[in-house]
Amino acid sequence: MSAKRYITVKEKTGEGFFGIDEAIKKLAASASAKFDETADMAARLGVDPKHPDQMVRGSVVLPNGTGKKVKILVIAKGEKLVEAKESGADFFGGEDMIEKVLGGWLEFDKMIATPDIMGLVSKLGKVLGPKGLMPNPKLGTVTFDIKKAVAELRAGKVEFKIDKSGIVHAPFGKASFGEEKLKANFTAIVEAIMKAKPSSSKGVYLKSLYVSTTMGPSVGLDTNEIKNVFK
Numbered sequence: 001m002s003a004k005r006y007i008t009v010k011e012k013t014g015e016g017f018f019g020i021d022e023a024i025k026k027l028a029a030s031a032s033a034k035f036d037e038t039a040d041m042a043a044r045l046g047v048d049p050k051h052p053d054q055m056v057r058g059s060v061v062l063p064n065g066t067g068k069k070v071k072i073l074v075i076a077k078g079e080k081l082v083e084a085k086e087s088g089a090d091f092f093g094g095e096d097m098i099e100k101v102l103g104g105w106l107e108f109d110k111m112i113a114t115p116d117i118m119g120l121v122s123k124l125g126k127v128l129g130p131k132g133l134m135p136n137p138k139l140g141t142v143t144f145d146i147k148k149a150v151a152e153l154r155a156g157k158v159e160f161k162i163d164k165s166g167i168v169h170a171p172f173g174k175a176s177f178g179e180e181k182l183k184a185n186f187t188a189i190v191e192a193i194m195k196a197k198p199s200s201s202k203g204v205y206l207k208s209l210y211v212s213t214t215m216g217p218s219v220g221l222d223t224n225e226i227k228n229v230f231k
Contacts, residue, residue, distance in 0.1 A: 016220065017220040017221060017222045017223075018219065018220065018221060018222060019221070019222055019225050020183060020186070020187070020221065020225065020226070020229070021179075021183065023211055023219050023220075023221045024179050024182050024183045024186060024211070025179055026219045027039060027175075027182065027211045027212070027213060027216070027219050028175060028178065028179050028182065030212070030213050030216030030217060030219070031175035031213045031215075031216060032215065032216070033213075033214065033215040035214075036067070036174045036175060036176045037174065037175040037213035037214040037215055037216065038067075038068075038171050038173075038174060038175075038213065038214050039171065039172050039173045039174065039175060039177075039182055039185075039186075039211065039212075039213055040169060040170065040171050040172070040211065040212055040213070040214075041169070041170055041171075041172055041186060041189065041190070041209065041210065041211045042167055042168070042169050042209070042210050042211075042212075042218075043167065043168045043190070043193055043206060043208070043209045043210075044166055044167050044206075044207040044208040044209075045162060045166055045167070045168060045193075045201075045205060045206060045207060046166075046201065046203050046204045046205050046206070046207050047162065047166060047198060047201045047205070048166070049162045049163070049164060049166060051200070053198060053199075053200045054198045054200055054201060055161075055162065055198070056160075056161070056162040056168060056193065056196050056197070056198065057138065057139075057159075057160065057161040057162065057196065058138070058139070058159070058160060058192055058193070058195075058196045059139045059140060059157055059158060059159045059160070059192070060157070060158055060160075060188050060189050060191075060192035061152050061155050061156060061157045061158075061188075062155075062156040062157075062158055062172060062173065062184075062185040062188055062189065063156075063181075063184045063185060063188055064156065064173060064177060064181040064182075064184055064185050065155060065156030065173070066156045066158060066171055066172075066173060066174075067173055067174035067176070067177065068171075068174075070109045070110055070153050070154065071090045071091070071107065071108045071109045071110070072088075072089045072090050072091070072108065072109070072110050072111075072112065072150055072153055072154075073089065073090065073091040073092065073097065073101075073108040073110070073111045073112070074087075074089040074091070074092040074093075074111075074112045074113070074146060074150070075092075075093065075094065075097055075098060075111065075112070075113040075114070075117055075120075075121055075135075076092065076094065076113065076114040076117060076146065077094045077114070077116070077117055080114050080144065080146055081093070081094065083146045083147060084112075084146050084150070086147075087146055087147045087150040087151070088150060088154070089112070089146070089150055090108065091107075091108055094117065094120075095120060098120055098121060098123070098124060101124055101127060101128070102123070102124065102127065106127075106131070106133075108133075109133075110133070110141065110153050111128065111133050111134070111135050111141065112135060112141045112142075112143065112146060112149045112150065112153075113135040113141070113142055114142070114143070114144050114146070115137075115142055115143070115144065118135070118142060121135060132159070132161070139159050140152065140157075156185075158170055158171065158172070158189060160189065160192070160193060168193055170189055170193075172185040172186050172188075172189050173185045173186075175213050186211065187229075190209070190226060190230065191230050194206070194226075194230040195230075206223050206226060206227060207223070208220070208223060209221040209223055209226060
């Protein structure tokens with residue numbers, strides 16, 4: 001984004017911290033690229049991710065989806081491979097697919113695996129871990145219920161995880177969704193993050209919260225309002 005364009009867009013969003021309705025309105029107004037920009041949120045949390053008992057991680061199905069087509073890989077065996085095919089997974093297989101991924105193939109966005117094959121899937125940890133693609137039972141991607149897992153990902157299931165600097169980043173739709181749908185999605189993911197507060201967390205949990213589009217400036221939210229909404 002050029003400096004001139006940034007200044008023009010920033011004039012629309014303004015400075016300061018805003019309530020949810022006003023922040024989403026400003027977010028929608030900030031989208032000016034020729035493509036459909038993604039709406040993202042970033043929350044700085046008052047936890048120390050170095051401690052396992054203060055890890056913040058979870059998932060939520062956005063009511064209006066993400067606006068992105070997700071390519072799903074299912075690793076399973078036996079009848080569960082049939083279920084994967086019938087559920088509409090883009091790719092599915094057993095040891096053959098594991099070897100394919102080990103060989104460098106990564107043409108998928110999400111992976112689902114059944115518990116009985118995780119022993120073999122675990123060797124993909126070094127490849128998939130850094131990319132956030134490793135199946136996890138806490139996120140519903142290690143399961144025998146393939147049909148449900150695929151349906152949730154298709155519906156717009158978003159995973160979130162705090163990074164080393166104590167920030168959670170997550171997309172919550174496309175600028176073209178409009179204010180109402182963006183607000184519903186944003187509310188759903190913030191509520192999930194607030195509910196994921198570790199019991200060991202002391203002091204201020206939500207320190208700051210910003211939203212932005214792919215090419216737009218960030219818009220700050222009033223964290224006091226957020227805390228009151230999601231008590």
